Amino acid sequence: MKYVQVIVDLSAEALDRVFSYIVPEGMDVAPGQLVAVPFGPRTVEGFVVSLSEACDVPPEKLKPLIRPVRAEPVVMPDLMALAEWMHVRYLCNLVDALRLMLPPEMRGGRIHEKTQRRARLALSGEALEAFVEQNRRAPKQLEVIEVLRGGDVETAKLNGAALQGLVKKGAVEIYEGQTRRTPRALADDRRTADPEPMPEQAAAVERLTAALESGGGRFLLHGVTGSGKTEVYIRLIRRALELGRTAIVLVPEIALTPQMVAWLHSRFGGDAAVLHSALSAGERFDEWRRIRSGEARVVIGARSAIFAPLEHIGVIVVDEEHETTYQSDRRPRYDAREVAWKRAAQHGAVLVLGSATPSVSTYMRAMPGVRPENRLELIELRQRVKGRPLPEVEIVDMRGEFERGNRSIFSARLAAELRRCLDEGHQAMLFINRRGHSTFVSCRACGYVVRCDQCDVTMTWHQAENALRCHYCGKTLPPPKQCPQCGSGYIKYFGAGTQKVQEEVRRLFPDARVARMDVDTTREKDAHARILGRFRSGEVNVLVGTQMIAKGLDFPNVALVGVVAADLSLNLPDYRSVERTFQLVTQVAGRAGRAEVPGRVIVQTYDPDHYGIRLAAAQDYRAFYTRESAYRRQAMYPPFTVIARIVYSGRDEGAVKAAALADEARLGAFLDETGARADAIQLAATEAPIRQIRGDYRWQLLVKLYFKADMDAVEARMQALADAAPEGVRGELEVNPNSLV
Ligand code: ADP
Numbered sequence: 001m002k003y004v005q006v007i008v009d010l011s012a013e014a015l016d017r018v019f020s021y022i023v024p025e026g027m028d029v030a031p032g033q034l035v036a037v038p039f040g041p042r043t044v045e046g047f048v049v050s051l052s053e054a055c056d057v058p059p060e061k062l063k064p065l066i067r068p069v070r071a072e073p074v075v076m077p078d079l080m081a082l083a084e085w086m087h088v089r090y091l092c093n094l095v096d097a098l099r100l101m102l103p104p105e106m107r108g109g110r111i112h113e114k115t116q117r118r119a120r121l122a123l124s125g126e127a128l129e130a131f132v133e134q135n136r137r138a139p140k141q142l143e144v145i146e147v148l149r150g151g152d153v154e155t156a157k158l159n160g161a162a163l164q165g166l167v168k169k170g171a172v173e174i175y176e177g178q179t180r181r182t183p184r185a186l187a188d189d190r191r192t193a194d195p196e197p198m199p200e201q202a203a204a205v206e207r208l209t210a211a212l213e214s215g216g217g218r219f220l221l222h223g224v225t226g227s228g229k230t231e232v233y234i235r236l237i238r239r240a241l242e243l244g245r246t247a248i249v250l251v252p253e254i255a256l257t258p259q260m261v262a263w264l265h266s267r268f269g270g271d272a273a274v275l276h277s278a279l280s281a282g283e284r285f286d287e288w289r290r291i292r293s294g295e296a297r298v299v300i301g302a303r304s305a306i307f308a309p310l311e312h313i314g315v316i317v318v319d320e321e322h323e324t325t326y327q328s329d330r331r332p333r334y335d336a337r338e339v340a341w342k343r344a345a346q347h348g349a350v351l352v353l354g355s356a357t358p359s360v361s362t363y364m365r366a367m368p369g370v371r372p373e374n375r376l377e378l379i380e381l382r383q384r385v386k387g388r389p390l391p392e393v394e395i396v397d398m399r400g401e402f403e404r405g406n407r408s409i410f411s412a413r414l415a416a417e418l419r420r421c422l423d424e425g426h427q428a429m430l431f432i433n434r435r436g437h438s439t440f441v442s443c444r445a446c447g448y449v450v451r452c453d454q455c456d457v458t459m460t461w462h463q464a465e466n467a468l469r470c471h472y473c474g475k476t477l478p479p480p481k482q483c484p485q486c487g488s489g490y491i492k493y494f495g496a497g498t499q500k501v502q503e504e505v506r507r508l509f510p511d512a513r514v515a516r517m518d519v520d521t522t523r524e525k526d527a528h529a530r531i532l533g534r535f536r537s538g539e540v541n542v543l544v545g546t547q548m549i550a551k552g553l554d555f556p557n558v559a560l561v562g563v564v565a566a567d568l569s570l571n572l573p574d575y576r577s578v579e580r581t582f583q584l585v586t587q588v589a590g591r592a593g594r595a596e597v598p599g600r601v602i603v604q605t606y607d608p609d610h611y612g613i614r615l616a617a618a619q620d621y622r623a624f625y626t627r628e629s630a631y632r633r634q635a636m637y638p639p640f641t642v643i644a645r646i647v648y649s650g651r652d653e654g655a656v657k658a659a660a661l662a663d664e665a666r667l668g669a670f671l672d673e674t675g676a677r678a679d680a681i682q683l684a685a686t687e688a689p690i691r692q693i694r695g696d697y698r699w700q701l702l703v704k705l706y707f708k709a710d711m712d713a714v715e716a717r718m719q720a721l722a723d724a725a726p727e728g729v730r731g732e733l734e735v736n737p738n739s740l741v
């Protein structure tokens, strides 16, 4: 008798184990296959994890599995092993990890290959020519023959009567063929030639290919903005393909990196596949199959593309590795960079983390003194391509502007430079890290500020709909005419966002053609591509935007970049706020002067001496790292510790608080009993920085762990506490989360 062990595709703590089934005589199953099994009174799907000849459960208690859902295994052995590793590392159910390994629509049999009837020639050579001679009097049929000489065609595109006649005569046959839905980004089929590499690029490629040819390696490619990192990836990947290996390129967000996709596609053509959540279900499924079958060997995608079903991986690139999108904020809370590390090790591949502004945690791993198993080798590109200079960055102190009576959101310098840029026929990008119009609406008489009654945050005024909107829950309200608290009519709108900046440009420069890119203008599918396309073509000459315009965009005609309010991200309640500010300012500045047009950058701030701003303006990453890591060490923040936090949330504030306080005591006892206390700092349970979101009250329990601590044990204990939160309270464990709100 043969047995299979199956993980059922249902999420529940209690089901996080394998169930055994009997394999019916004559049925072939393999690990990684999706199968239908009886489960109680229901039929559910499950993943086969292993096969065995024996089973500890008596056979009469076992049921036979029903059938395979798909003929071929969907989870390959290395991905199965990866899922098991994630199960341990991220304390998630095995099924939650397995679900990441295939397109969601493949489960539950919701999607299938799209087939169509196609026609092809059944004759060739002399037989075909003879047939043509004999049928001179059937011109319609000969037309079809001519079309089919160029390749197979869908029957729907051919003359039906002529086709039938040809089939009867045996000259043409009809078959069921599969078609593929091609994602838009890949529809363009141009291939371009390689540019001659710069010396630093060549050296980087040489070091990386040497590693590729000798069993793999892990690298941090730290290259200033415009240093041509993409070219390094492309050459390395090309070598991998020559060696019969494959490659994954992760990007923070596909919609924001259309150029990376276009570049890779123009170099690798049909070898490239793109995987991301904005594809239609059909497109995603077809791309997945193209990868699975070995047809596509270079996969580009956001976070989850790290699970692409490739074999013989030679290269994994994580571009813009500092971006927060690599960390998943739902269960399983995995970090794609860490998974990439693991997967590269499985395959003996080269892992390349690339950035102009590496995260402090990543950079630390490339410094001396790190244990070999945690180490990254540092490769630097210090020069922009073709010896182009880094843009000149000028800091403008906005306090001075205010003293001189300038109430505009643009300093005199920025306004003058914008005028000059437009007069010279160049383009400008204006960056402000906030959507909407004004930050908040408040009463001048009593100081009342309009806040969302469901979330503990101020609401933002959006002019287009003349409404206040909560950026957490989306709730909107009409703006008050009178203060709801004291009744005064002195309601004032403070601060500036993207919309306000756009209007100011229109007001001051009526000849400018302005577009805006933020969450509000990019809700529709392909909106990003449309806005960027208008900017690229020159139809628009001033682009105003949030973080969205800070990422790897390359526009040759941009001569001016303005950072309208550099301090906005500096004062957030998060230990990474300075790092984020440094990254944003450096990245935005890096958008200027990328081709022949020299670039100028103006950074407006009320805090011109802050090291995060000063060093970003100087584009001095190393000095920033030294300063920032000293602060983190002293304040006991990552990467010197690991932060683990349970967030409790629920409708009943009292219950939420009680749960947090009870767990505070339980966790304290655990740390004492296990001796983990020596390497851990447990903070008192408190309200979360944002007290309420979507009506749910929030409390938190936070622990900082030194690396000497038995982290797995503490995290497992915290996960168990979170899972055991009382009725009506949700407990969620986060380890080094992206934000501590
Ligand atoms: P980074 O990602 O490091 O900011 P990119 O990869 O975007 O830089 O490259 C910047 C620009 O330089 C791109 O337009 C790219 O096509 C071009 N480029 C890269 N390498 C070379 C080279 N060796 N010669 C000429 N142009 C290059």
Ligand code: ZN
Pocket: 443, 444, 445, 446, 447, 448, 483, 484, 485, 486, 487, 488
């Ligand atoms: Zn008031």
Ligand code: ZN
Pocket: 452, 453, 454, 455, 470, 471, 472, 473, 474, 475, 694
């Ligand atoms: Zn809200």
